[in-house]
Amino acid sequence: MTATVVPRMSRGVRFRRDSDGSAMLLVPEGILRLNDSAAATLELVNGTRTLTAIVDALCARYAVTREDASRDVDDLIERLSRRGYVDR
């Protein structure tokens, strides 16, 4: 995916973190529970950060290689955009 792409949540999709730390996407059909890595990524999706900036932020925060982070982010954004939850 192009590094300058700026992903954002589609209309009607909302990220939410609960008091117990669990994260989810609230979508028209219901609730999509997120694993830690997806949650960390989506928390950074704000409609202004590029994919590169998201990967940078993940690398700064967690012990991940750039290569792994970049692949996971691409993969997640691709899957969610195919389901209409993220626009890019």
Add this chain to the structure above:
Amino acid sequence: MNAPRATSLLCELTYRCNLQCPYCYNPLDLDSYRDELPTETWLRVVAEAAAMGILHIGLSGGEPTLRRDLPEIVAAASRAGLYTNLITQGTFLDDTRLDELLAAGLEHVQISIQAPTEALADQIAGTRVHANKELAIERVMRRNVALTLNCVLHRGNHDAIADVIAFAERHGIAKLELANVQFYGWAYRNRAALLPTRDQIDRALDVVAAARARLAGRMQIAYVLPDYFGDRPKACMNGWGRAFLTVTPDGRVLPCPAAAAIRTLHFERVQDRPLAEIWERSDAFVAYRGTAWMPEPCRSCDRREIDWGGCRCQAFLLTGDAGATDPVCTLSPEHERVIAALGVDGGAPLVPRRMKQPV
């Protein structure tokens, strides 16, 4: 077993409706629900829901926009952080109403149409409404809110599926739900006339596959094979009493919007007991929660925590026993009942949904 966390609440605010869809899954005895909960009780239900960890709230019915207090209920849900989804047929969504609802924090609108063309749609609805709905769709599209277009498919409109997709495309719809009719309430009563044919479904699958490819990235199209034509049941409500609850216009709390038909269960009311207690401990919710209640073949089946034995309401309607394996499962000893229904040809006249049942 301990109750899992409930996450979604469907508020059926009223069963009143100006349409008469013969496919409606609402109960047949609509007239017995005229005693609707007052605003303050709905506001309390919303507050209790948020307090017990519910995250998502659907506002439906009947036609929920017939309730004047709808914006107030949306605002309360929204302030409590709940995701709000309005499920409407759209005939009352004028500019003022819509702006009130959006100002109240509404996050998603679902509008249903009966068919892609006026003549057929109005015939199915039993009244002239299609043109008005089209205006409502346009109004929503002009605003900054997510919209899903829904069309319930049955024998009488299944072949118009390509035109439904074209209609959605013309209106710039990003999410289209082609909902195969599910047989509860009025739809169960009209089942013989509503059941699509195998040929219709095969053709629809081709049309949907082609449209999905052509519209990839522009329109999401949901089309789920009707369970009568599958060999395993749907994971109805993701399991009884596992995530979903419904409150009816008169305050009954149901594990599934169709459950009031199960006359062997007693459903408690929000007027009498806190929502969380009804969810955790009421007999109706406990009855089919988890797997302990299951008979064979479910009890020893490796799908028992995938589909949870299918739909309790369907089991009741088809076998008289809400604790039976869902008969749409080919492993069910009563699967013959589904096969028999598929064999009936659709000559039966459609009975329109009315507040008072015709005798």
